[in-house]
Amino acid sequence: MPDKPTDSKLAAAIARDDAREAGGMHSDDRVTCWTHECWAEDCADDPMHTRPSARHRPRRA
Numbered sequence: 001m002p003d004k005p006t007d008s009k010l011a012a013a014i015a016r017d018d019a020r021e022a023g024g025m026h027s028d029d030r031v032t033c034w035t036h037e038c039w040a041e042d043c044a045d046d047p048m049h050t051r052p053s054a055r056h057r058p059r060r061a
C-alpha cells in the first residue's frame with residue numbers, strides 16, 4: 001500500500017465531521033472515517049465496519 005500524502009481536502013472534511021458530530025450529528029452520517037482517517041466509502045468494506053455494531057468512530061468503553 002503506497003504511503004499517500006495527507007489530503008488537505010480530506011483533513012478538512014474530517015475536521016468538519018468532527019465538529020458536526022460534536023454538535024449532535026450521528027456518527028453514521030459522517031462522510032469521513034475517524035478511525036482510518038480516510039473517506040468513509042473507502043473503508044466501508046473493512047471488517048471493522050461490516051459488523052453491524054461497528055461505527056466510524058469507536059465507542060468509548
Ligand SMILES: [Zn+2]
Nearest residue numbers: 033035036043
Ligand atoms: Zn474506516
